[in-house]
Every structure is written in C-alpha cells, then in structure tokens.
Amino acid sequence: MEFLVFDIKGKFAHFRKFYTNSSSLSYSIPPRTTLEGIIAAILGFERDSYYEILNAQKLNIGLKKATPTRKIIQTLNYIKAKTPSNVYDPDEHTQIPFEIITSNDKVIYRVYVNHVDQTIMEDLEYRLKNNKFCYIPYFGVAPFNISIDLKGKFQAEPKFSEDFVKVSSVIRRNLISSLKVEEEVILLKEKMPRDFSRERTVIEMEDYIFEESGKAIEVKLNSHYYVINEENIVLM
Numbered sequence: 001m002e003f004l005v006f007d008i009k010g011k012f013a014h015f016r017k018f019y020t021n022s023s024s025l026s027y028s029i030p031p032r033t034t035l036e037g038i039i040a041a042i043l044g045f046e047r048d049s050y051y052e053i054l055n056a057q058k059l060n061i062g063l064k065k066a067t068p069t070r071k072i073i074q075t076l077n078y079i080k081a082k083t084p085s086n087v088y089d090p091d092e093h094t095q096i097p098f099e100i101i102t103s104n105d106k107v108i109y110r111v112y113v114n115h116v117d118q119t120i121m122e123d124l125e126y127r128l129k130n131n132k133f134c135y136i137p138y139f140g141v142a143p144f145n146i147s148i149d150l151k152g153k154f155q156a157e158p159k160f161s162e163d164f165v166k167v168s169s170v171i172r173r174n175l176i177s178s179l180k181v182e183e184e185v186i187l188l189k190e191k192m193p194r195d196f197s198r199e200r201t202v203i204e205m206e207d208y209i210f211e212e213s214g215k216a217i218e219v220k221l222n223s224h225y226y227v228i229n230e231e232n233i234v235l236m
Contacts, residue, residue: 013139044134062112
C-alpha cells in the first residue's frame with residue numbers, strides 16, 4: 001500500500017464533541033470524520049458529497065499527535081439575528097463557554113493517508129505538493145486555519161506481531177490486547193465518531209487511546225499495523 005504522510009499545523013483547534021450541549025467541548029485530537037473533511041476540502045468535494053467516497057472502507061487514515069497540547073476556555077457571545085440589522089444591534093445574546101486546543105508553539109498532527117482509488121491519491125499528492133487546496137482547510141472551525149507540510153510518499157504492507165510493538169499513532173481501543181507501561185506517560189481515552197452516513201448520522205463510534213505529548217505506546221495488537229517512515233502505525 002502507498003501512504004501519503006503530511007503534517008497539519010495551526011495555532012488553535014476545536015474539534016467539537018458529538019455529545020456536548022450548550023458548552024462547546026473539544027476532543028484533544030481530530031476525529032477521523034474531521035480528517036475526512038480536511039481531505040475533502042483539499043480535493044474540492046462539496047459539503048455532504050464525500051461521505052461515501054471517503055468512508056472507512058475506502059479511505060485509510062492513521063493519526064499521530066505530534067506535539068503536547070493544552071485546553072483553554074474562552075467565552076463567546078452568540079447573538080440571535082433574525083434580520084440584517086440584528087447583526088449590528090442584536091436584541092439578544094448568549095454567552096457560551098468554548099474549549100480551545102492550543103500549544104506552546106503550534107498544534108501539530110501527523111496524518112497518514114491511503115485511498116483505494118489511485119486517481120484520488122494522485123490528485124491529493126499534487127495538491128499537497130503545490131499547496132493548491134480547493135477550499136481552505138481548518139482545525140474544526142473556520143477561524144482556525146491550518147498549514148500543511150507534505151513529508152512524502154511511502155510504501156507499507158500490513159504486519160502482524162504477537163510481541164509488544166511501539167505504536168506512534170492513535171490506537172482504537174478494540175485493537176489492543178495488552179498494554180505495557182515502563183516510563184511516565186499520560187494516556188488519554190476519547191470516544192469519537194469513526195464514520196457517518198450521507199445523512200450525517202453517526203454509523204460507528206470508537207474509543208481511541210493516545211499519549212498526551214505524542215509518545216509511542218507499547219502494546220500487543222490483535223490486528224495488523226504498518227511501518228511507515230520507521231514508525232509503527234495503525235488505522236483509525
């Protein structure tokens with residue numbers, strides 16, 4: 001299999017949790033569905049048009065958290081605007097806590113992508129190489145624009161081991177049969193959508209395990225993994 005590897009970088013991020021209510025809470029990492037949206041923006045797919053083309057059966061995605069991050073809360077004023085004049089002179093407004101992901105420098109995630117359609121892979125590689133994005137990609141909300149740095153194209157075949165393996169990427173909980181911890185780490189688990197339908201309803205939810213600062217996790221896997229650019233990666 002052929003993987004494109006690229007870093008997505010930004011100062012701030014917000015990946016809204018699917019179950020959050022009036023308070024806008026954020027995941028620490030972009031869900032697989034968010035990465036679908038970023039790739040769709042690069043390739044120029046219209047809203048709601050790409051859910052089958054980029055679903056989990058056709059688009060293989062791995063994700064590595066490349067920098068430590070922290071969360072901060074900002075309060076936003078939402079206005080109720082029924083007419084154009086309400087935008088400048090609102091009758092009502094509501095204050096909503098808004099959770100933001102940030103870092104000491106930049107928020108960076110490394111993405112590993114393979115698609116069954118070679119035409120899509122070629123188009124994606126061309127656009128990443130030349131920064132020719134059809135739509136501006138962002139970290140969850142439009143003000144949080146991102147830059148993208150293509151690292152290269154790598155060949156990788158699935159491998160399986162009965163021993164412990166150091167995995168650099170985010171791991172689905174159901175792929176882990178055993179976990180080894182021999183150094184100080186901060187492991188996080190978040191339940192996130194893995195795929196959704198054309199009607200934007202969630203098809204599949206998964207628990208994902210990752211280390212807060214981006215360290216590799218030593219695990220025994222009950223599924224295959226890929227060695228990409230000397231890193232062990234599993235798919236989201």
